[in-house]
Amino acid sequence: DAKTTQPTSMDCAEGRAANLPCNHSTISGNEYVYWYRQIHSQGPQYIIHGLKNNETNEMASLIITEDRKSSTLILPHATLRDTAVYYCIVRHNNAGNMLTFGGGTRLMVKP
Amino acid sequence: DAGVTQSPTHLIKTRGQQVTLRCSPKSGHDTVSWYQQALGQGPQFIFQYYEEEERQRGNFPDRFSGHQFPNYSSELNVNALLLGDSALYLCASSLSTRILGNTEAFFGQGTRLTVV
Numbered sequence: 001d002a003k004t005t006q007p008t009s010m011d012c013a014e015g016r017a018a019n020l021p022c023n024h025s026t027i028s029g030n031e032y033v034y035w036y037r038q039i040h041s042q043g044p045q046y047i048i049h050g051l052k053n054n055e056t057n058e059m060a061s062l063i064i065t066e067d068r069k070s071s072t073l074i075l076p077h078a079t080l081r082d083t084a085v086y087y088c089i090v091r092h093n094n095a096g097n098m099l100t101f102g103g104g105t106r107l108m109v110k111p
Numbered sequence: 112d113a114g115v116t117q118s119p120t121h122l123i124k125t126r127g128q129q130v131t132l133r134c135s136p137k138s139g140h141d142t143v144s145w146y147q148q149a150l151g152q153g154p155q156f157i158f159q160y161y162e163e164e165e166r167q168r169g170n171f172p173d174r175f176s177g178h179q180f181p182n183y184s185s186e187l188n189v190n191a192l193l194l195g196d197s198a199l200y201l202c203a204s205s206l207s208t209r210i211l212g213n214t215e216a217f218f219g220q221g222t223r224l225t226v227v
Contacts, residue, residue, distance in 0.1 A: 101153030
């Protein structure tokens with residue numbers, strides 16, 4: 001799986017949009033971008049995934065650049081409960097459950 | 112609909128002992144994977160089970176073994192425990208389809224293992 005690079009930590013004000021970047025410059029054509037988050041002392045939670053088109057669900061939006069070398073996860077109105085470590089993962093959709101987690105971005109949402 | 116459930120939630124073992132952790136996948140899921148998460152680090156893939164066989168394995172020694180039952184539940188066994196095996200052990204389940212590939216993985220809350 002392609003390696004990803006994320007900032008170690010970010011802060012966001014409650015109610016504002018949180019934009020979490022991820023670089024994956026070695027991504028191949030059949031690899032997807034997945035985002036998971038892990039709230040303290042809980043298991044990781046799936047957020048969203050995409051191949052090349054932008055995606056949106058009830059939790060977040062995923063913006064993938066045209067060259068697919070980077071992406072941004074957007075939490076449109078961050079709440080205190082969104083404080084967590086966010087992991088950007090690139091994997092082939094036939095890779096089973098073998099997710100390769102990096103260090104992630106520790107997002108702190110502040111009042 | 113119960114999600115992924117793991118037992119026990121916490122466990123303390125002594126060096127050299129053996130431990131068995133259990134996982135029930137989300138209803139309808141047939142694929143189970145196990146991860147080890149040391150304090151302050153991201154989860155590391157141990158292995159994946161599908162159709163009662165180990166399909167993929169990460170960089171873990173043979174002391175780590177597993178099993179999947181016909182009802183898709185799974186066990187993780189660790190022999191000859193070391194202090195470094197202290198970690199949060201996570202189980203993830205998904206639905207495997209031969210055409211579409213695996214769906215997203217759902218994780219349990221984990222079992223916190225402490226080796227003393």
